[in-house]
Amino acid sequence: MRVIPMSEESYLKQLEPSDAQEMFWLTDTNRQYLREWLPWLDYTRTVEDTAGFIQMTINQHNNNQGTHYGIWYKGRLAGTLGVHNLDWINRKTSLGYWLGAQYQGHGLMTQAVVSYMDQLVFGSWGMEKLTIQAATENGKSRAIPERLGFQLEGVLRRNEFLYDHFVDHAVYSMLRSEWEEFRSSKMD
Numbered sequence: 512m513r514v515i516p517m518s519e520e521s522y523l524k525q526l527e528p529s530d531a532q533e534m535f536w537l538t539d540t541n542r543q544y545l546r547e548w549l550p551w552l553d554y555t556r557t558v559e560d561t562a563g564f565i566q567m568t569i570n571q572h573n574n575n576q577g578t579h580y581g582i583w584y585k586g587r588l589a590g591t592l593g594v595h596n597l598d599w600i601n602r603k604t605s606l607g608y609w610l611g612a613q614y615q616g617h618g619l620m621t622q623a624v625v626s627y628m629d630q631l632v633f634g635s636w637g638m639e640k641l642t643i644q645a646a647t648e649n650g651k652s653r654a655i656p657e658r659l660g661f662q663l664e665g666v667l668r669r670n671e672f673l674y675d676h677f678v679d680h681a682v683y684s685m686l687r688s689e690w691e692e693f694r695s696s697k698m699d
């Protein structure tokens with residue numbers, strides 16, 4: 512399984528079947544907090560459900576459609592991030608992510624997104640464009656692409672159904688050339 516170092520205390524590791532127990536525990540103990548913005552909590556009731564998701568991400572990887580990584584911090588799983596698929600014809604993809612509530616507020620996800628973009632999206636996969644979508648009211652999620660210099664493309668109205676209501680999505684994008692520019696001007 513591929514590992515991408517982030518700092519002395521943190522790294523990304525491709526999700527693997529043996530992560531199911533820890534990932535389910537993180538999900539289950541953050542259920543109410545995650546449910547505010549993510550649509551899959553009610554379909555994730557047992558460790559077998561999480562194992563099924565991990566197997567789906569492994570199949571995705573085996574089909575050359577990108578994949579999902581766990582974010583490991585001080586030896587524990589803190590969250591995950593991954594692309595939905597890779598559009599090889601148009602060389603674009605979209606990224607989703609979540610952290611356990613106890614791991615928020617330290618820049619962990621921002622750093623994970625940077626590493627994922629450098630190593631995978633604009634690295635191994637050579638994509639031209641990455642999009643991140645977040646509910647317009649989800650300020651913490653929107654802050655990540657904003658912090659990293661993504662451009663706001665617009666708002667998709669009533670774009671996702673979250674249990675009992677629809678939310679609008681803000682769509683952010685980053686082009687390969689913009690990322691190279693941002694990396695050299697802001698992060699070196």
Ligand SMILES: CC(C)(COP(=O)(O)OP(=O)(O)OC[C@H]1O[C@@H](n2cnc3c(N)ncnc32)[C@H](O)[C@@H]1OP(=O)(O)O)[C@@H](O)C(=O)NCCC(=O)NCCS
Pocket residue numbers: 544545548549608609610611614615616617618619620621622644645646649651652655
């Ligand atoms: C979206 C989510 C991942 C954001 O988590 P987060 O902790 O705010 O994001 P980061 O880990 O990048 O940390 C950024 C925070 O750490 C602070 N920080 C500290 N050191 C930092 C550093 N070196 N770099 C960047 N930020 C740093 C930032 O100021 C910010 O804090 P603030 O919100 O008080 O301003 C998290 O809220 C979450 O999982 N929510 C539930 C699921 C969800 O909404 N998923 C997204 C669906 S689109």
